[in-house]
Amino acid sequence: MQWEWTDARYFLAVARDGATLRAANRLGVNQTTCARRIAALEEALQLKLFTRSGSGYELTDAGRALVPAAEALEAAADGFAATAGATSRGLNRALRLTTAEAFERRIAAPALAAARRRLPGLRCELEVTTDKRDLVRGDADIAIRGGPPPQDGGLICRRLGDIVWGVYRHVSYPHPVSMDAIGDHAFASVEGQALAGLKALVPEARVVQITSTLQAVIETLRAGDCIAGLPTFVGDHEADLVRCGLVDEGETDWAIWLLYPERLRGSPEVRVMADCIVEQMAATRQAA
Template sequence: MDISWDDARLFLAIAETGSFSGAARRLRIGQPTVSRRLAALEYAVGSALFRRSVDGAALTAAGERLLVPAKKMAEWAGELHRAAESADSSPRGIVRVTATPYMSFDFLAPFAAFVSQKHPGLRLEVQSQIQYLDLGRGEADLALRGRPPTSADLKLVDTLEVPNAVFVSKALKARLPKKLSLQQLPWVAWAPPFEAVPPNP
């Protein structure tokens, strides 16, 4: 005997809501339809699956035997639905990106415009701040950072080399030795907690 997924879903809806009216609401069909389809299922099975009372519908012994297989069938139906959805390979949804205000303004703003044209189903949510968000805890999906990750939980996806230049006034240049290291310059730089922001690194 074959029990269709529609019949199993009907049975499961009654079992989980405990009433025909609850099953009708969940399945968005009329209560008479629920009663009629359950009667047909019980006839095919050859046993009553529920005891009806003013308090609702309770499983019989025959119904108890069907409950676990029906739940497994529901899980596989969900897997089938997800597999069908994954056939559409176009990216969609929200990607939360964390970056410094500088990177957000200079890179992510124009990149977001490019993404919206190339992948209309994808949306970038930019979280612009100096403090690092914890990717391991799911605070963001991607991070643009000025230094590679040190945590074993994170994976470096790509790197980008950005040229930097150091500018000094003519007066300072006249006082500096011909050969000097970057550390010898009197930098105007960030204090903590902004030590990871250029030019500090």
């Protein structure tokens, strides 16, 4: 009769607990199953592993001799399960990245593609939103944000680069644009933080169109009747837009930030994704 290597679990549990009832509770089975598996193992090995008495099960000399080998089997099984679990997470777990629209096309999307090439089978979820997700709570794994230095506790923060704003027109815009007379022109802007920033930096700006997306602002510029303030890493990459000048922001600590929670510091998926984001940001700045 051939023995089943999984019976080593029952053997070790009884050896450690000295009773089939306690061992069964540890293994999540009933006492009859545990006793039957021990008996089957003894029959298959042709060895007496325990002496039975009213006080429980006591190891025989043969049983004690087999304990180290059974523990090695247990360690190997645990290692097998851990490796399988890590592989499954790497292949099946979706890495969640959240960012604003300004960073999606030039940074986030290319970085996600690069990460998938390095970790075949990696699934990714990209959320493009102006809402701030709670990374510590687990609303997302990684964020690319623009603004002042984050004050959130429990986050690893990497500064990717400064945010520099420029004033842009389309090549079809019929009027010359001077930064000294910026108030002479109609502006388009994204709503929310971008609009507030425009009004703060260019108080004389006359905003005639407000949109919900950055791409909509770019399309408005292509209509040829407005100018707009855009981050230079966005505007400089649009071949049909002309930068008219830079907006003087004075002393500012606003930047682009890569963020992820401390609890994910050792995650291989997060480490690869972070590296790809840093590399893509560097490539974007070189191409500008």
